[in-house]
Amino acid sequence: MAKGDPGGTxxxxxxxxxxxxxxxxxxxxxxxxxxxxGERIDSATGPDGTEYRVDFTDEEYRGLYRxxxxxxxxxxxxxxxxxxxELGLWASLLGQEAAQVGSGRALRAQDMAFPTYxxxxxxxxxxxxxxxxxxxFRGVDQGGWDPNEFxxxxxxxxxxxxxxHATGYAMGITIDGKTGTDDGEAAIAYFGDGATSQGDVNExxxxxxxxxAPLVFFCQNNQYAISEPLERQTRVPLYQRAAGFGFPGVxxxxxxxLATYAVTRTALDNARLGQGPSLIEAYTYRMGAHTTSDxxxxxRIASEVEAWQxxxxxxxxxxxxxxxxxxxxxxxxxxxxxxxxESVHLRERVLEMPNPEPVTMxxxxxxxxxxxxxxxxxxxxxxxxxxxxxxx
Ligand SMILES: Cc1ncc(C[n+]2csc(CCOP(=O)(O)OP(=O)(O)O)c2C)c(N)n1
Ligand SMILES: [Mg+2]
Numbered sequence: 001m002a003k004g005d006p007g008g009t010x011x012x013x014x015x016x017x018x019x020x021x022x023x024x025x026x027x028x029x030x031x032x033x034x035x036x037x038g039e040r041i042d043s044a045t046g047p048d049g050t051e052y053r054v055d056f057t058d059e060e061y062r063g064l065y066r067x068x069x070x071x072x073x074x075x076x077x078x079x080x081x082x083x084x085x086e087l088g089l090w091a092s093l094l095g096q097e098a099a100q101v102g103s104g105r106a107l108r109a110q111d112m113a114f115p116t117y118x119x120x121x122x123x124x125x126x127x128x129x130x131x132x133x134x135x136x137f138r139g140v141d142q143g144g145w146d147p148n149e150f151x152x153x154x155x156x157x158x159x160x161x162x163x164x165h166a167t168g169y170a171m172g173i174t175i176d177g178k179t180g181t182d183d184g185e186a187a188i189a190y191f192g193d194g195a196t197s198q199g200d201v202n203e204x205x206x207x208x209x210x211x212x213a214p215l216v217f218f219c220q221n222n223q224y225a226i227s228e229p230l231e232r233q234t235r236v237p238l239y240q241r242a243a244g245f246g247f248p249g250v251x252x253x254x255x256x257x258l259a260t261y262a263v264t265r266t267a268l269d270n271a272r273l274g275q276g277p278s279l280i281e282a283y284t285y286r287m288g289a290h291t292t293s294d295x296x297x298x299x300r301i302a303s304e305v306e307a308w309q310x311x312x313x314x315x316x317x318x319x320x321x322x323x324x325x326x327x328x329x330x331x332x333x334x335x336x337x338x339x340x341x342e343s344v345h346l347r348e349r350v351l352e353m354p355n356p357e358p359v360t361m362x363x364x365x366x367x368x369x370x371x372x373x374x375x376x377x378x379x380x381x382x383x384x385x386x387x388x389x390x391x392x
Contacts, residue, residue, distance in 0.1 A: 029237065029251045030283060033258040036311045038319025044259065046250045047239075052262040058326045064257050065321060066335050067101045068314045071121040073339035074130045077346050078120075078137070082292045086350055087137045091118045095255075095287030098313030099220050101125060102260025103188065103282070107151075111268060112187045114153045114166040118220075119190050126152040130342075131349050140353050142364060160198035163189045163217065167204045170213035170277070179214045184272035188216040188264070194225020196241065197233050205245040205279075214271035216264065217242075217279040220254060222286035227299040239281035247277045254282030255313040285311070358384060 031044045031052050043053040056064070075093050082090040093100060100121025107113060113122055124130055128145045135141040136155060147153045156162040166189035178185040195201050196219060208215045221238055223230050234241070242249030252263040260282055267278045285308040289296050321327040362377040 029239070030253050031250060031259050031263055032253040032256050033262060034256045034316055034320055036255070036316050038316045038321075038323055040258075040320060040324075046263070048248050048250075050250070050266060052259065052266065054258050054262045056258075061317075061321060061326050062331065064101060064105065064261075065314070065317045065327065066338070067105070067121075067125065068097045068257060068317060069335050070339050070342060071097050071101060071124050072314060073343050074124070074346055075120055077343035078134060079288070079292060081134070081347060081350055082137070087134060087292075088139050089137050089291055089293060091137075091291045092286075092288040093118050093120050095285045095308065095313070096220055096222060096282075097121055098257035098317075099254035099260055099282040099284050102257040103190075103218055103264040103280075106261045106264035106268060107188065108183075108186075108268070108272075109151070110183070110185045111272075112151045112153070112166075112169055112185070114162040114169070114187065114189045115155055116159075116162065116190050116192060116195075117155045117157050118192075119155070122190065123152060126150045128152060131346060134346070134350050135353060138350065138353060140356055160191055160195040160200035160204075163191055163195070163201045163204035164207075165189075166215055167208045167211075167213055170208065170215035170271075171211050173214050174212065174274075179272055179274040182269075182273070184214070184274070186214045186216065186268045186271035188218050188268065190218050190220065192225060193219060193221040193223065193230055193233055193238060194228060195219070196238055197225075205241075205247075205277075208277040209246045212274070212276040214274070215277045216267040216271055217277060218264065218282065219279065220282050220284055222254075222284050224286055224290065224296075224300070226290045226294060227296075229300075237281065239279055242279035247279065249279040249281065251281040251283055254284030255311045255316070257313060257317060284313075 029047055031046055033041050033044055033052065033054060035041065043051050045051050071093065078087065078090045079092050081087050096118070100119060104122040104125025107125070113126065115122060120130065120133055123133060128150050132144045133155065136143045143154050145152065153162065153165065166187050170187040173179060173185045173187065189204070191201060205217070207213070208217070219238055221230065225233065237251060239249035239251040250263055252259050254260060263280055267280055270278060287305065287308065318332070359377060359381055362373055362380070365373055
């Protein structure tokens with residue numbers, strides 16, 4: 001979809017169904033703008049009375065669909081590469097495409113994102129070459145992108161740690177005087193449902209709140225922390241945690257790319273205007289395994305997965321595009337072909353990735369090196385040299 005301000009300022013070419021309701025059926029707290037059947041809801045109201053709506057052009061709707069299909073296909077290719085021994089590990093985003101594309105497209109160029117290890121869809125929206133995380137999971141580099149250039153920090157494996165980094169960064173935005181206007185800056189921290197049990201995340205909530213940091217806490221509640229289900233993390237809906245820390249919280253249908261976009265855009269705008277942090281709970285489901293090292297059939301039943309398949313984030317956009325005649329069969333075929341082409345290209349480039357010299361692992365530990373590191377490098381080099389001429 002077009003860069004700039006998609007959905008924000010443009011008027012819809014095609015009227016959405018004139019329907020407004022409070023939340024989605026079955027869950028009065030869930031902000032939803034597109035039902036699993038592809039029906040548009042004109043506006044939805046959050047728990048604090050905020051009204052959410054989007055106004056996309058047909059081209060922008062098609063752009064969102066393209067994003068969703070591409071990130072799913074590239075993710076599937078990465079999973080296949082891991083299965084064939086080309087990656088050490090892969091953390092799939094399957095099922096979470098809408099949460100990631102919706103929030104990723106809501107970011108403005110100046111906003112800074114702090115991901116976990118699963119945010120390949122947000123990475124894609126930030127304009128980073130999708131090959132980058134594959135180098136990390138192949139073990140040939142540390143990720144490879146420049147966080148400052150793309151405003152997307154490095155992946156973080158330590159659960160919840162990035163929420164503290166994001167809080168510090170957001171406090172810095174305020175200190176630099178970059179909030180308070182329409183084009184101010186904001187930050188967003190991604191984390192999972194399991195991460196909400198971490199001390200780091202709760203400390204980040206406290207600091208962000210008392211320092212009024214321009215930060216959006218974006219929790220993808222995919223219902224599991226590896227094998228631990230949500231009921232082992234919390235006895236209250238996660239978005240309600242925010243109240244205890246003194247900032248607003250909202251639960252959005254994380255399988256609805258439109259609602260996720262609307263809620264994230266509003267939260268970021270509030271932050272950039274100087275209104276402080278907020279928590280978004282994107283209610284979604286991890287359709288695949290936690291990582292390629294996990295077997296989810298050991299801890300969840302098939303009927304649960306099937307129930308979530310009916311809420312698929314891509315199928316509902318496709319149904320909407322078809323019903324509203326925004327896209328035709330040629331368009332869907334062209335998107336599929338692009339996805340196929342890009343995934344083949346991804347595969348070819350992964351297979352060509354050179355193995356780095358082991359000693360290069362010392363290269364980027366500190367920007368200006370350190371005497372201790374120099375010593376370790378020298379020792380390691382001598383150790384590697386000791387193998388020269390041997391068969392092992
Ligand atoms: C501090 C810390 N503790 C434990 C782990 C091991 N670990 C890796 S992923 C994970 C579960 C995280 O679940 P959640 O926050 O829901 O994110 P998801 O993987 O579901 O996206 C755990 C416990 C870790 N990486 N870091
Ligand atoms: Mg989780």
